[in-house]
Amino acid sequence: MKKCKICNNFTVKTADSKTQKEYHKCSACCYIFLDEIFYVDETREKSHYDKHHNSFDSLGYVKMFEDLIEEFVTPHKADIKTALDFGCGRGEVLPILLERNSVLCDRYDLFYFPQKVYDGKTYDIILSTEVFEHLQNPLEVLKELLLHVREGGYLLLMSAFHPNNDDEFFKWWYIRDVTHIGFFNMATFKHLADALNLKIIKHNNKNIILFQK
Structure with missing residues (x-):
């Protein structure tokens, strides 16, 4: 049995x-992760992302982020002047929309903006959208990001919440992406909030959650 990457339980x-793919499911925090033998290599991962059309030409993609900002960022705009988009992709849609809303936004992406511009900085909010399901060590990354959120600042994560049922999970479209290797739900996020002394401010019970440090 493998240990959970979030709470360290078996x-x-x-x-x-x-697909014959094997997953490891934690009954304590409900985190589910793909066995490492089924990971794709970095070259294939990058090739997969290169096929994404996440730009201002994709009106649905832009609308998704406009709605995210309106629902999760705008209510706290008095507190939010600086941001980091962690895993922004090459399209820069969210950073540009934030800057149109008077939020100065840095960009980081492992493949497209690899310079760690956040070193030595703290932000009012860090946003990471459709990133954490790709991470081999999500807890380590989360802890690192929180070092760069000011006290009282915010962390927003977007990653589809998994159905906590094996039959539904294996029918779930989200696991068909070969680069998706880790899956969260509200129980996982509640555990993380308790473990990392975060307050859950808001979630949509679907794919977005906002924490406050």
């Missing part, structure tokens, strides 16, 4: 009968 192994 997990139970389960397998997708269609």
Whole structure:
């Protein structure tokens, strides 16, 4: 049995009968992660991202971020003047929309903006959208990001909340992306909030959660 990457409890192994991929599920915090033998290499991962059309030409993609800002950022705009988009992708849609809303936004992305511009800085908010499901060590990354959120600042994560049911999980579209290797739900995020002394400010019970440090 493998230890959970979030809470360090032992997990139970389960397998997708269609793909034969094996996953490890934690009954304590509900985190689920793909077994490492099924990870794609970095070259294939980058090639997969290169196919994404996440730009201002994609009106649905832009609308998603406009709605995110309106619902999760604008209510706290008096407190938010600086931001980091961690894992922004090459399209820079969210940073540009934030800057149009008078929030100065730095960019970081492992493949497209690899310079760690956040070193030595703190921000009013760090946003990481559709990133944490790709991470091999999500807890380590989360702890590192929190070092760069000012006291009283915010952390926003977007990652689809998994259905906590094996039958539904294996039918779930989100696991079909070969670069998606870790899956959260509200129980996972509540555990993280307790463990890292964060306050959950708001969530949509679907794919977005806002914490306050």
